[in-house]
Amino acid sequence: MRDALYEFAALIGGKLNVASASRLGDLLGRGMWRMLPSRRALAVSAIAERLGVEPDEALRLARESFRHNARSFIEIMLTRRMDLRFIRERLTFADPERVRFLAETPRPVVFATAHLGAWELQAGSLNVYPGKRKVIVVRRPKDRALHEVMTRLRTRPQVDVVPHRQAVMPVLRTLRKGGMAAFLVDHNCTRDEAVFLPFLGRLAAVNVGPALLAVRAGALVVPGFLVRSTGNGYVQHFDEPLDTETLQGDRDARIAATAAFYTEAVERYVRRFPEQWFWMHRRWKTRPPEEDALSPS
Secondary structure (H helix, E strand, O other), rough: HHHHHHHHHHHOOOOOOOOHHHHHHHHHHHHHHHOHHHHHHHHHHHHHHHHHHHHHHHHHHHHHHHHHHHHHHHHHHHHHHHHHHHHHHEEEEEEEHHHHHHHHHHOOOEEEEEOOOHHHHHHHHHOOOOOOOOEEEEEEOOOOHHHHHHHHHHHEEOOOEEHHHHHHHHHHHHHHOEEEEEEEEOOOOOOHHEEEEOOOOEEEEEEEEHHHHHHOOOEEEEEEEEEEEEHHHEEEEEEEOOHHOOOOHHHHHHHHHHHHHHHHHHHHHHOOOHHHEOOOOOOOOOOOHHHHHHHHO
C-alpha cells in the first residue's frame, strides 16, 4: 500500500510545473510549521543563537525556512524537467565564466552543496555539463520504497545516484575518468565519519567523506548553491575551486583543509541566505569527544 502511495505521488508530482510546485510547497511549509512544534522551536532557537538576531527576526526566518524547505521536498518532482530549455528559462548563473571553465576542464570535480535553496534541483542543473559522467551521493532513507522512488526521480542520463555508504568506488571511478561528483556536506554525522570544525560559531561534526574522496582523486572542489530568486527563478552560485593537488601536508592535513574549505563556504551562504537553509535539522547534535570529559557524570 505504501509503495503504491509513493508511486501515485510521483505520478501526480510529475505533472507539476514550477509555479504549482511553488504553491504546493508553500502550503506544505505552512502545514509543517503548525504540525511540528518541536522542529519549529529548534529552528527558532538555532537561528537566534547562531545568527545573534532578535526573537521576532528569528521567528520570521524560521517560518520562511520551513516554506523554502518544503518547496525543496516538492521540487524533487521537477528534477526530470530540468533540461536545457528549463535551465535557459529559469536559471541565472552568477558567474557564467566559471560554468564554462567547469564544463571544459579535464580535471575531476567535486561539487559541495548544502540543504540550502533548491538543493533537490541541483541534480538537474548538472545537465549544463553534457558529456561528463556525474554521480550524486545521497543519504538513503530507512524506507526502501521511498528510497527507490526518490532515486528514480533524481537519476538522469549520465547522472547516477548512490547511497553515501556505498559511494567510495562509484565516486572514485567517476572522478578518475574526469567526471563530477556532488555531495550535500552540511549533514550532522557520527564521530567516526567526522572532523570537528567551527560552523556558525560552534563546533560541528563535518563529514570528511567528500574531502577524502576529493583528495584521493586529486579533484577540484567547488562549492555550489542553487538559490531561489524572484518570480520562481533560480540563481546558480559557484565559488572559486579549491585544487586539492596544491594542498600541503600529509593526507590527514589535506583532508581537514578540504573539509574546512567547504564548511566555510556553506557558512557564508547560510549567513547570506538564512531563510533558505534547513534550520530544523539538528546540525550540532554530535559533539566532540572532549566535551564528554567535561560533562557531569
